[in-house]
Amino acid sequence: MLSVDDVLATRSGKAYDSDGDKIGSVGEVYLDDQTSQPAWVTVNTGLFGTSESFVPLEGARVEGEDLHLPYTKAKIKDAPRQDADKHLDVEQEEALYRYYGLSNGGTTHDGDRRDFDGRDAAAAGTAGTAG
Template identity: 40%
Template sequence: MITTDQLRTLTGLDVHDRDGDRIGTVGRIRQDDAGRPAWAGVRTGLFGRTESLVPLEGAHLDDDRLVVPFARAVVKEAPAVDTPPDEPLTPHDVRRLCDHYGLLWFGAENVRILRPRLPGRRSIG
């Protein structure tokens, strides 16, 4: 789990998937609509021009790299979002990202809690 103190050190770190394969580098940290850091932008592709969002839920630091609990291909195929980087993600964007990563999404008055989806369960909005 990423702590609040560690958030300041994430930008520019290498991002690795659950199998140890390098995905890219950490770009911007995106907040949920309650202002909590919830997503990391992962710069991929030539010169890091493409950025995929990955949830910080379940991620951890391993020395000088961020390790996410997803396969490289899953991160690279994440849906693009239209929300400007300095604004919280829209509920629509969060729903699409949670569906992509197989996360449950509980919504209640600007509070979003991400939990790993349990087998046999559907997303709740």
């Protein structure tokens, strides 16, 4: 499981997909309300980083200032849009979990997700931003 400090260190770094392709820059970090652990991150995508996509941190890894995510670039770019400057409510978070093929406990149900190291980070409940 990634620590808050690990994920916050990536805020000046880049996000990469499961194939090693650059997606964009890391935006906001969202913590699980129940565990206070990092659960979601936004990635600035699109032309000139004009869009932000939510990505679950389950299975992600940090290398220096860069964040490597276990999803394809296309999957991340097509994620349902949510306001990145607000707290995720239960319905929004459930929609994102469904999109990424995860249950609220981090169980995968989707072939587009590629786990890097098999870690199982439970991310239940709603998520709020960190620092």
